[in-house]
Amino acid sequence: MTHISALDYAQRLIACESVTPATGGVFDVLEDMLAPLGFTVERFISGENDDNPAHGAPVENLFAIRESGGRHFAFAGHVDVVPSGDGWASNPFVPEIKGDFLHGRGAVDMKGSIAAFVAALHDIPKDAGAISMIITGDEEGPAIHGTRALITHMQARGSIPDACLVGEPTSVNRLGDMMKIGRRGSVNMWISVAGTQGHVAYPHLADNPIPKLIAILTEIEAITLDEGTDWFQASNIEITDLNVGNKATNVIPAKAEARLSIRFNDLHNGEALVARVRERVEAHGGMLTAMISGEAFLTPPGAFSDAISEAVEAVVGISPEPSTTGGTSDARFLTKICPVVEFGLCNATMHKLDEAVAIADLSALTEIYRRVALKMLAA
Template sequence: MTDSLALAYARKLIACESITPATGAVFDALEEMLTPLGFAVDRFLSGEDDQNPAHGAPVENLFAIRKSSGRHFAFAGHLDVVPPGDGWGSDPFVPEIRGDLLHGRGAVDMKGSIAAFVAALHSIPEDAGTISLIITGDEEGPAIYGTRALIDHMHARQSVPDFCLVGEPTSVHRLGDMMKIGRRGSVNMWISVAGTQGHVAYPHLADNPIPRLIKILAEIEAIHLDDGTDWFQPSNIEITDMQVGNKATNVIPAKAEARLSIRFNDLQQGDALVERLRTLIEAGGGTLTAMISGEAFLTPPGELSAAISEAVEAVTGIQPEASTTGGTSDARFLTRVCPVVEFGLCNATMHKLDEAVALADLEALTEIYRRVALKILG
């Protein structure tokens, strides 16, 4: 039996090992799919001069566009994947069909969605409107040189889309039951409290930082940020780590540290949260380092979400829930450019061993993407 276009494309992409940050072969494969469809493909590396290994550089990015008159509709996604880990039932980079499932790292997050969109392009006339693909090799990593660099590239080319669909795996129990119209913001914080090391029998000659850190964390734990909104759950602060590293039983340590993660809704701003906690932490004798991964964003229900809902119902018979739950995605950057909604495959196996997509879902998603594109392009 001959593979469908979506299945054939998914196989080709999965077969390219592309652990974040991804470069090379997987982008070659996508370019080979798009060029015969009339797309001009730009590929470029970002962060080549960055020597900080934590930044995951360099990163390869791809922007492909097929221009026409009328509206500009974009599809955004990533070709990088998380490391597969040990214990798979088959090679994670050798796509394998078992029953009605296609297994392989990236099958749902998110090479399967990219394959479905490219397959849908075969049924979208070139004169329907402008279509582009915004594809990075750094969504699963630090995301410093990925989609943000692509946005700069689009602005430089004066190729900013009117609407953007991000193909993240948003469905939960079955294909089509959820789309994301927003995401909470995210900030990570590192607290350090310095003391003076000494012998526990002579505490007057030392300064134990642990009680001060505990007091700081207790004050943070008592903070109530908000009660949520119509579209967002309440913002929350979570203490994710606390360490001293003291291996001796008779030594007062010289330093105590903790880590926080805050997921916040659109009632909050990352900078304001950092400064609020910095004031509290410094008053308690500590120092703070923070990294804001992204601000909260919301695309209120409108034309794009309506087009997705209509297409999903036509293909699956259900209406997707409009949600803002879950972690961050590159939509947090793209929302600065145009209205953005995320919709894609079932997320039950993403980042897990034996990640897999249902063959029927690949075909259904192809038809959903085709209908959404045609509806938006008008």
């Protein structure tokens, strides 16, 4: 079998315009890569079209597995990308090599790491153990019909891995300097306080909701959730929006609204935080709705993170820092079924104009992924 490089695979994937929610062409390309390597590829659409954006749009998901005896190691990722935006030096969906870098939307987040893992499969014997790929088209969007639907599909077919590597771009200054062994949880909350509209000259005939909202936010702002833990930074509550929408200078408004975002460590859970804030909101006559995006998780340092550290040190000569910093990823769902660690390319250009990956990093990551897979399958 001809050995195809991660660079070639990455170019094929980048050439597919797969802005969230992704379906179709990019999955065709990935299936064409995996089928010759002995993988059974299963694709399905999850979600339905309706008029409610909170329900999310339909997305395509792919589960591919090469069955074998022994342990089962999985790689998870996403082929959807954020919109390119204006101002690129070249077409973001026409991969272009400039010097030592490959440019294109998704080069690092995260078509490059998917390409590296597929390239690594060429040098992983079929009898080494079961290997699967868990790929969604909905990581950059609401993440409603993506990895969660894939987990349901895997549970139904009885294909739960012993460990899963998520290929998010975790490296900061150079390939291999950081891996993610956990992430903080995330919950967004919307506060609404109703009042009675009236003329500012006759306040006794109106009910101004703004002072009530200010009192609510003052109490929330005074909350200290924790001081952090051995592996997590302190949890934080941030007020992310205020809205009254009152354009008149002589009118007391009928409603005032605010939005909060809480990022929390493993000392908390989403439901308890929602209940804590709701108590304060309702004490002042307000209403609260919330959406828990994910719970905090931690894969304690051990055999999995050691396998990654050993592979990184052997290939690029440094040892990655285990970290829980940054935003959320689909690892928050996968951690419910198996141990999960995230490791991938440098994240300096992700979501930016002229996103680019060092070609040498694609090659090095391929070898790192090969070593990690073999180590975990032999554990």
